[in-house]
Amino acid sequence: MAEAERPERIYLGPHDLLAGRTLMPITVSGHHLLLVRDGERIVVAERACPHEGADLGLGRCVAGRLLCPRHLASFDLRDGSVSPGWSFRALRLFEIESESDGLWLRT
Numbered sequence: 001m002a003e004a005e006r007p008e009r010i011y012l013g014p015h016d017l018l019a020g021r022t023l024m025p026i027t028v029s030g031h032h033l034l035l036v037r038d039g040e041r042i043v044v045a046e047r048a049c050p051h052e053g054a055d056l057g058l059g060r061c062v063a064g065r066l067l068c069p070r071h072l073a074s075f076d077l078r079d080g081s082v083s084p085g086w087s088f089r090a091l092r093l094f095e096i097e098s099e100s101d102g103l104w105l106r107t
Contacts, residue, residue, distance in 0.1 A: 012096070012103040018042065025057040028105060033094065036061050036077060043077045044094040044105055051088050066091070 010028055017035065018024055024035040025047055032047040034057050045066060047056055054070035061067070065074040065083070074083045080090035095106035 007107060009097065009104040009106055011101075012044075012105055014102045015098065017103055022061045023057055023059070025055075033105075034066075036066055038064055038077050041077075042096055042098070042103065044096050045075070045077070045080070046092040049073070050082075050091060051086070056091075 012026065012028070012035070018037050022037050026033050026035055026044075034045045034047045036043045036045055038061055045056065048054070049056055049068045049070065051068065051071060051073060054068050056066060056068060058069040059067045060069075061077070062074075064077050066077055067074045071086075073086045075081065075091040077093070080093045082088060082090060097104040097106055
């Protein structure tokens, strides 16, 4: 899709989309992403670990960090930075907006 044709926001669903869950895999425009609840905050992250592609949907969220189920590296949910001792790129995070009609992903 050309840049000019890409929407600014994509509707993800209602506010209770996670309904008591911490992690929820989603696919948006062909991209595999992960909705992550960290307390009251909801973050959207890429689903594959940047190290070896492990499915982060099988990991867990603890104290503001998303843990990789394969190598136990973790990612800060504020900026995607990887835990000390690992030397690969940060996890891609995407902006989410909570509006009166539900959750939106900013593209």
